[in-house]
Amino acid sequence: MTTSGTGDEQPRRRAPAGAAVLREDVTEAIRAAVFAELAAVGYARMSIEGIARRAGVGKTAVYRRWRSKLHLVLDLVSAIAVQGLPAPDTGSLEGDLRLLYEVTSRALRHPVASQVIPDLQAEAARNPEIAEALQKALREGQHGVASGIVRAAVERGEMRESADGDLALDLVSGPLYWRSVVVRAELPKGYLGRLATATAAGLKAL
Secondary structure (H helix, E strand, O other): OOOOOOOOOOOOOOOOOHHHHOOHHHHHHHHHHHHHHHHHHOOOOOOHHHHHHHHOOOHHHHHOOOOOHHHHHHHHHHHHHHHOOOOOOOOOHHHHHHHHHHHHHHHHHOHHHHHHHHHHHHHHOOOHHHHHHHHHHHHHOHHHHHHHHHHHHHHOOOOOOOOOHHHHHHHHHHHHHHHHHHOOOOOOOOHHHHHHHHHHHHHHHO
């Protein structure tokens, strides 16, 4: 005799909790809100409430993903480092440098980046955790691509294998960063091409 009821039924599974149910679209909306909030008010005045309001979510949605605004910003900086810049492969040192500078210049001119980067640099002087995250982002991002350009130039015979690696990276990354982020001056027409030519000559002379 067959009986009905719960005896032969499988127990209903409970929905997973925690990170397993975090919606990716909500996470991305929060990340975008953080960039916008940083650009609008800066790190010191940024709040979880403001981020949540801009993202169109509740504060709990933010706190389920990050413990504080510091951890949120550190996560974003680390994510940028992982994404990095595309590695140029034009077949020449000067061509690789020109392409790198064009991509980097566009990124640094972005209205959000132009506000966020200086603000985080200022905050890094007061916060060792942010300073470490920014240094990691630079090493894995810009310096990682610059190292690839230098290695390719050495393999092609355009640079000496004994060239000072640290000095080479400074030559590749320093001038454009100084002009765009520190001085914050407009780049005159043809500047990136001239910079690529001058930097390539300097690297070959090392």
